Amino acid sequence: MTTLDESRRPKDALTADVAIIGFGPVGKLLAIHLGRRGHAVVVVERELGRYPLPRAVTHCSDFARILQSVGLSPDTIPEITEPYDDMYVWRNGEGETLLEVDWTGRGESSWHNTYFFHQPSLEERLDALVAELPSVRVLRGHEAGALTQNGEGAVVHIRPNAAGEETRISAAWVVGADGARQHWRAGGLVLQFLPRDPKRAQQADLDPGDAPEGVEPHSLPVDDAWREGRSLVATVQDDELIDPTVSSERLLYQLFHQRGVRVFRSRKLIAECSCSREGVAAMLGNFSQDDRDHMVENGVITVTCEFCSATYVFHPSDVASDVASDVTSDVASEEASRAES
Numbered sequence: 001m002t003t004l005d006e007s008r009r010p011k012d013a014l015t016a017d018v019a020i021i022g023f024g025p026v027g028k029l030l031a032i033h034l035g036r037r038g039h040a041v042v043v044v045e046r047e048l049g050r051y052p053l054p055r056a057v058t059h060c061s062d063f064a065r066i067l068q069s070v071g072l073s074p075d076t077i078p079e080i081t082e083p084y085d086d087m088y089v090w091r092n093g094e095g096e097t098l099l100e101v102d103w104t105g106r107g108e109s110s111w112h113n114t115y116f117f118h119q120p121s122l123e124e125r126l127d128a129l130v131a132e133l134p135s136v137r138v139l140r141g142h143e144a145g146a147l148t149q150n151g152e153g154a155v156v157h158i159r160p161n162a163a164g165e166e167t168r169i170s171a172a173w174v175v176g177a178d179g180a181r182q183h184w185r186a187g188g189l190v191l192q193f194l195p196r197d198p199k200r201a202q203q204a205d206l207d208p209g210d211a212p213e214g215v216e217p218h219s220l221p222v223d224d225a226w227r228e229g230r231s232l233v234a235t236v237q238d239d240e241l242i243d244p245t246v247s248s249e250r251l252l253y254q255l256f257h258q259r260g261v262r263v264f265r266s267r268k269l270i271a272e273c274s275c276s277r278e279g280v281a282a283m284l285g286n287f288s289q290d291d292r293d294h295m296v297e298n299g300v301i302t303v304t305c306e307f308c309s310a311t312y313v314f315h316p317s318d319v320a321s322d323v324a325s326d327v328t329s330d331v332a333s334e335e336a337s338r339a340e341s
């Protein structure tokens, strides 16, 4: 069997209690809190320097509290953030009011509901606080890529933007503070045993099931093909499943080329459930009248499909055994109005 070239696998170069991906305001504030508590933190940021332009221009009273928690209360940095205690009015070119937002008052924490602030200046102050923390290391100019989990935590694969080797950070925790700008990849592999011979598809009874106490658990010999398939799939590494250079076809070929691999044309995934009003009505019709009487709540029988959460509402008289699939218009319209609400 072929696996990825081991020499391509990067070695763990860094360890941390927490790895933070992204050094915007969220990553900086988290690094400050963790670093002040003595945690070993590695921050990975793809940009070499601070972004020089404001993106956020306003913040709320909750953010004022967060600033206070790191010693940067709004009233101590008036040159960076100032309260706005007025209506906020949007007007068009003719001066007509399009939208008015009430930005007056104070929040529960007593900080103002709204502040205007200069994000680059605030980030500069946060950078200075991070720089004071010996347990926080910031890797600028590095892109975080694959993220894999193991028994002890997670491993982040990082690559310098300039030429350089990929390396890994092993951390108990990894926090994505990437401003939702990262396209995360996920991968999985499902192995199914579908023998033509029904005898080979037999499965052992679930233990203990309804067997009397003391009965030996039922067992069947494991089919050789299934054993082989499982042991081959067990060799797949997490990062192979998300490696953009390893296509699904290539991975399958690597695993099963000795047996032969057949790849079917891909089909579009759609959200679909096989439940239907008629099917649910027929299922209700199979219950006894007494059982159905116990299902009535507020004058109707309501059934929710546990796969797709569709709700079907029936009048009790519509699901008598002989008229199971009839639906009265008043119940149908009630259901429609429920769906609308």
Ligand SMILES: Cc1cc2nc3c(=O)[nH]c(=O)nc-3n(C[C@H](O)[C@H](O)[C@H](O)COP(=O)(O)OP(=O)(O)OC[C@H]3O[C@@H](n4cnc5c(N)ncnc54)[C@H](O)[C@@H]3O)c2cc1C
Binding pocket: 021, 022, 023, 024, 025, 026, 027, 044, 045, 046, 047, 055, 056, 057, 058, 059, 142, 143, 144, 145, 177, 178, 179, 180, 181, 182
């Ligand atoms: C035009 C505009 C106006 C906005 N106005 C407001 C506003 O008025 N009020 C408000 O609250 N918010 C506003 N926002 C949103 C604002 O950007 C965020 O509030 C703030 O910057 C979010 O901080 P953050 O730390 O979550 O993310 P960011 O500031 O986006 O920081 C994320 C960091 O992660 C880095 N990164 C991402 N992926 C990776 C990776 N794979 N490897 C390494 N590094 C990575 C990025 O380079 C970036 O530096 C605005 C945004 C824009 C674009």
